[in-house]
Amino acid sequence: MVRRDFDKSRYIIVGIITFLIFGLGITLGIIVTSAKVSSSESLRKMQEIDFKELQFQYLFMSTLEKSGSGCNVLRIALDKSVNDLAKSLKTLSSYKEKSMPTSDNEIRMIERNYLLDNLKYWLFAQESKKTCNLDIVSILYFYSEKNCPACSDQGVILTYYKQLLQDKLLVFPINADLEETDPIITILRSRYNITEYSSLVIEDETHSGVIQKDELEQLICQRYKNKSTCYT
Numbered sequence: 753m754v755r756r757d758f759d760k761s762r763y764i765i766v767g768i769i770t771f772l773i774f775g776l777g778i779t780l781g782i783i784v785t786s787a788k789v790s791s792s793e794s795l796r797k798m799q800e801i802d803f804k805e806l807q808f809q810y811l812f813m814s815t816l817e818k819s820g821s822g823c824n825v826l827r828i829a830l831d832k833s834v835n836d837l838a839k840s841l842k843t844l845s846s847y848k849e850k851s852m853p854t855s856d857n858e859i860r861m862i863e864r865n866y867l868l869d870n871l872k873y874w875l876f877a878q879e880s881k882k883t884c885n886l887d888i889v890s891i892l893y894f895y896s897e898k899n900c901p902a903c904s905d906q907g908v909i910l911t912y913y914k915q916l917l918q919d920k921l922l923v924f925p926i927n928a929d930l931e932e933t934d935p936i937i938t939i940l941r942s943r944y945n946i947t948e949y950s951s952l953v954i955e956d957e958t959h960s961g962v963i964q965k966d967e968l969e970q971l972i973c974q975r976y977k978n979k980s981t982c983y984t
Contacts, residue, residue: 823884829876836869863930870924871936877922889975890922892940892953898929900949906962913972920981921972 877890893910895903910923928949931937940946944953952959954971963971973982 823880836872860930860933863927864934867927867930867934867937870926873922874924887977887981888920888922889917889955889972891924891972892944893923893925894928894941894946894949894951894953895925896928896949902962903950906950906952909963909965909968912965913968917972917981920976 874890874892877888880886881888881890891910893906895906897903907925914921914923926937926940928937928941928946931941944951944956944958946953946958946960948960950962952963952968955975959971969982973979976982
């Protein structure tokens, strides 16, 4: 009789512990979900502010362009865009390297943010080159993670020249897999006649397929006013 009462007490204790663990799991799930929703809402509001700031920057720069004093503003805007781009890339890389699962929507949001930061920086770079006569080369790199096994090879070659030329070469990766949610990619594909991946747009000139190292060197270096840039 004592033995049976002991077994019954043990089952009750195990049941209570199981219930507590289950309840704790539900509570943590609610907390994590609420935190993610709050974080996403904060990010959305911050992006709205960033967009308004970007609109003002363009408006302000357009008023300075005729006076010739717009270059200082452009340099400040470029520095800000570089910092934003570095932060976006770091966030995207950290999420992709996480061992813990991350929702597809969350990753897609981060990828889209990185795409938009790339395009913002690209626009500033184009405006800076035109207004301030900067000797830089910019490349739009269209790639696909789903439908382009060879794109990783192009990425390696581009990374080599980016490390070699530093801030004299600006490379802006465009993930074509985001086209369904980001119509700006469709607009860019149409503008530059992008029909396959990978494709490079080097100073408004489109080159389809993987461009090998030696050929890419020629395409980049011929764009510089100072021809010694590639060989110093």
